Amino acid sequence: MLNKRAHIVWAAIAASIIVATWQSAAADDKKLEPLHLRLNWQMKGEFTPFIVAVQQGYFRDQGLDVTVAEGSSATQALQSVASGQDDIAYVPSVQLIKAVNQGMPVKAVATVAKVDSMGMVSTAKVPLSSPSDLEGRTVEISAASTFSQIWDAFARKNKIDVAKVKVVRVAPGARFNLLLSGKVDILADIFITNEYPVLESKGQKLNTLKVGDYGFPLIGYTLVASNDVIDKKADLVKRFNAAAAKGFQFTIDNPDKAAEIAAKAYPEQLKADITKGQVKELVAFLKLGEPRQLFLGNDDLWSKTVKLLKDSGAISQQKPVSVYYTNKFVPR
Amino acid sequence: MSGGGLYSGLRVVAGVAVVVFVWQAASVLFHIPNYTLPSPFAIAAVMLKEWRPLLENSLVTLTESVIGFGLSIVISVPLGILIVYSRWAEQVIYPILVASQAVPKVALAPIFVVWFGFGLLPKVLIAFFIAFFPIVVNTVIGMARTPREMIYLMRSLGASPVQILLRVQLPSATPYIFAGVKVAAAFAVVGAIVGEFIAATSGLGYMQLVADNNFQTDLLFGTLVALSVMGIALFYLVGLVEFLVLPRPLRQTRVDGGSSL
């Protein structure tokens, strides 16, 4: 009995080795160049354009074998790119600017979102029509969030009396329960393109407020590469951007279809209905701001963001904008 | 403490100095960037510059750790005694305690925040939760190791169960209990930090999050140094208490935990 079973097992192993070798041989025909994209978070609807670019074969068409890797924070993603472990990171501009100021040899190769989707959210019974509604409330601002960097300046600009605001700092994972159970009144560190649709899907009526509307229009997501990669693998970056831009365009033109493709590729992390909501918000934000062209930035836009951050005390230096971004790799 | 204590203390200091020297040399020679691994000098410089927030936040974390740790001693030793004396406790409570340790505290922390708010309490509770277990286990084991003849002796003298517990079982368990308490001290600090990661506006864990978010890697390392110092200080504080409280034969005179018993 044992012998017979052993024979079957060995046969199965041999068969799988043969199949695997055959398949990898077939793949070798294409000779794709590998490239690692590091995200700043676990998979969420906002990353749909990249998933689309993989699934629809845009990267393959450019001769690239792109691995889209989830991350845990913008800090980690940037350090990974700076150290050479990953090629390109997808992070908000605020963290990129800080990294550059600290001497990290990285640069934005695509200005994806001209306007950040930072926002606030509250349940129906807590009014949130203007910044002054924060007074007298318990407001959650996570210590690791982008908004916490500019909170003081935001309050000053919008004449919020911070003494009247009870700020609590909670890890991102714990925020939703606290809002829905009423332990906090307002979450001030969310992104309209991400957390808002998630909360919406829980069936609650919600109020929102866009941070960008109240004097803080910052650049949102950017694609970042190390200076090393920019110098030595320029062609790679160009082809990556071309394919990624196609993914973004597809998403803008077919938001629901794009959401479906993404949910199908990551069924555990992405629920179809929430993803559709997130993609809808993403597309709305992508259409905001200047310059209109996909991935294109300009000096005016960038210096405005850097100046805002410096004035709000989030950063201490303001370097020439050419250090932070480049348009060299933007597809025409 | 023996005269060898001073000598071995100097050896430790020398060892640390060598590590620091090699690290500093490597940082300079290999041009290791500040945001990957700050040099010891950079860390020392930022710790001096930010000494005040470091001190204030250290005190916060220390308070959370010490209260959680103190709570764990007060509850764990009686709990250990109960488990030794009660069949029911041994068969029902002990397995529950063991199972509780498999629950990741990182998952518990948000729940504690919802139940107990944003202040000191959830951190104290998480510190307690991690710290109590080694003390309970060591109390139970220590008491079970009481030599049988000692118990016979006490019974033949007509000792009550309380007298047997206080005169023989607890004293013979103290080396084990103190070993458990030392472990618990370190665990309590970890627990406090876990709590701060989830919800805090102060403390070394909170300081770590902010430093990380600001790419201040040298300050991040500075908080780690402060944490290590805190952990070591607590460990030796327990050792000091042990030295003062226990009679000589029960003290752990060797690093390997052996006593002269």
Add this chain to the structure above:
Amino acid sequence: MTAARGVSIAASKVGMLFEHDGHSVQALEDVTLDIPAGRFCSILGPSGCGKSTLLMLVAGLYSPTQGNITIDGRPLTGCYTNAGIVFQTDVLLPWLTVLDNVLLPAAVKRLPREPARSRAHELLERVGLTGFKTHFPNELSGGMRQRASLCRALLHEPSVLLMDEPFGALDALTRERMQTDLMKLWAHDLKTVMFITHDIEEAVLLSDEVVVMSQRPGRILRRLPIALEHPRSPELRRDQRFHQIVDEIRDLFQASGIL
């Protein structure tokens, strides 16, 4: 201090069956014995014959599965709390000084402090441990520790002294010294003593009566009164009559296959 004569010990048809993991062991069988008050009685037998078990039964730490134990005319239920016990290992509490160890019975029984202290000093002096009162047990040799535990056993003036091979773990020279000390102590404080040993000479040297036991299951082979005068002295070891009695017992052991 007037010497209390102690109380009588009696065992009537005592048997002890141990059950463990499905095995059962008959340690003692049909043991009937009486030790009058003030007598020094040795229980002599090979290893495993149940003599230690008998001592535990008399102390009340075990309960007989057959028969019963009577102390001072009264049937024994539970621990007999007026005994002094000396085990083979000294069982001194390592975290107490020698003096505090000797005072342990007074602490447990809540006896008046001053009389207890002076008695402790007196006992320690009699066994030559005065200079070690404030030492811890781990600073003493085996023989010194056993002497200290003997003092502890006598502190509360027990009516019965139970000794389970107390000198078995000591070297031969120390053992002789301890036997001499015990003879002196007992001469001063005549009590009922039940002394467990596997050493024929020791039994004859110290006792008024030697109870010879068989191998397991332990039964009484013979009860031998020892007609040597009191107080006993070490000189007895050279006495012809001493050796005669020892030989008699040796013959008995040979006849029953123990030797």
